[in-house]
Amino acid sequence: MSSTGFTEVTAQLIEQAAERLSGVTVETPLQFNQRLSDATGAQVWLKREDLQPVRSYKLRGAYNLIAQLDAAERAAGVVCASAGNHGQGVAYACARLGIRAQIFVPSTTPRQKRQRMRQLGEGWADLIVHGDTYDEAAELAHRVAADEGRTLVPAFDDPRTIAGQGTVVVEIVNQLGHAPDTLIVPVGGGGMIAGCLTWLSQRHPATKVVGAEPSGAASMAAALEAGRPRDLPKLDTFVDGAAVRRVGELTFAIAQRLKPHMFSVPEGRICSEMLALYQTDGVIAEPAGALAGAALGIYRPSAERVVVAIVSGGNNDLSRYAEIEERALVYEGRKHYFLVNFPQEPGALRRFLDEVLGP
Numbered sequence: 346m347s348s349t350g351f352t353e354v355t356a357q358l359i360e361q362a363a364e365r366l367s368g369v370t371v372e373t374p375l376q377f378n379q380r381l382s383d384a385t386g387a388q389v390w391l392k393r394e395d396l397q398p399v400r401s402y403k404l405r406g407a408y409n410l411i412a413q414l415d416a417a418e419r420a421a422g423v424v425c426a427s428a429g430n431h432g433q434g435v436a437y438a439c440a441r442l443g444i445r446a447q448i449f450v451p452s453t454t455p456r457q458k459r460q461r462m463r464q465l466g467e468g469w470a471d472l473i474v475h476g477d478t479y480d481e482a483a484e485l486a487h488r489v490a491a492d493e494g495r496t497l498v499p500a501f502d503d504p505r506t507i508a509g510q511g512t513v514v515v516e517i518v519n520q521l522g523h524a525p526d527t528l529i530v531p532v533g534g535g536g537m538i539a540g541c542l543t544w545l546s547q548r549h550p551a552t553k554v555v556g557a558e559p560s561g562a563a564s565m566a567a568a569l570e571a572g573r574p575r576d577l578p579k580l581d582t583f584v585d586g587a588a589v590r591r592v593g594e595l596t597f598a599i600a601q602r603l604k605p606h607m608f609s610v611p612e613g614r615i616c617s618e619m620l621a622l623y624q625t626d627g628v629i630a631e632p633a634g635a636l637a638g639a640a641l642g643i644y645r646p647s648a649e650r651v652v653v654a655i656v657s658g659g660n661n662d663l664s665r666y667a668e669i670e671e672r673a674l675v676y677e678g679r680k681h682y683f684l685v686n687f688p689q690e691p692g693a694l695r696r697f698l699d700e701v702l703g704p
Contacts, residue, residue, distance in 0.1 A: 403510075406509035407498060436467075
C-alpha cells in the first residue's frame, strides 16, 4: 500500500479532486481549432490549460495533494522537484494554503519559469537550482524530504497528483457534452495521461487515448517496450516540460494496464506547431504545450470525428524563440547547414567561392 493510504487511482478519486479544486483552478476554454481541423479532417478542439493561473495544468495535481495534508505535515512544509510548471503549481498552492515549500529545479529550467515560481510563491517558496536534468533535481529533493521530515510533492508519481491531473478530462467531457472520440495528451512523467486513462476507462471506455512524447525524451514508450520503467540513456531537454529520463512506477503501471497509443514527435515538428499556434491561432505555448497538437501531424485520425488535444502549458521564455524558429526551419527543410573541408593550402577558400558557389 502507498503512503497515501490507497493503492490505486479511481474515477471516484478524480471526481473528488475536481470538487476540491473548485474555486482554485479555472475552467479553461475548450476551443475549436480550424487550422488543425482542416489539416486532419476531424473536428479538433484545444483544451487551453495554458490559461490556468500558473499557465499550466500542473496546478491541478499539486493543489490536490497539498490540500489533503494534515496539520503536522503542513507545519513541516513540503519539497518538490520540477522542470518549471509543477514548481509553479506547488508555489501557488503553498501561498494559498500558507505552507512552506522548497522547490528544486535543474539548470535547464528557463529563467521565465524560475521568476514565476518566486512570484507565485509570495515568499512561501524557496527555489534551489541543482543538476542539469529534472531527475538530478528530483534525487536531491527526495533526500532533503527524508532528512528534514518534509512532505514530498511528486510531479507525477503519486495517486493524489494523478487524480488532480486527471480532472482535466472530466472538464473536457462536461464542456463538450459528451466524450471525445480521441484525446491527445502530452506525456512527460505520465501523471496526466495516467489520470485521463483511469477516468475514461471507467466512465467513457470508447474514447481512444493518444500519448505524445518528444522524440528526445520518449520515456513512457521506452518503459512500455521494456515492460518496466527504465532510464533513457540519452535525454534531449529542449521540451523541458516533458523531458523526464524515467517515468513513474505508478504512472507506468496504469499505462501498461490501459494501453494508450503512444507517438514520438520530433522536436522540430513541435517548434513548427509552436509557431503555428502563435502566428495563426494567437496561442503562446511552451514546447510541451505544443506537443499534443504537433502529434496530429504524425497520428492521423481516421474514423474519429471529435479530437481534443491538450495545450498543457504556456510558460515560454521569449529568449528561446530564435532557437525555436531555427529548429522549425531545419525540420521543414527551409534551412540547411553544410560542412565543408578545405585543404590547408593557399587559395583553397578562393577556389571554393569561384568554382563551387559561382557568381
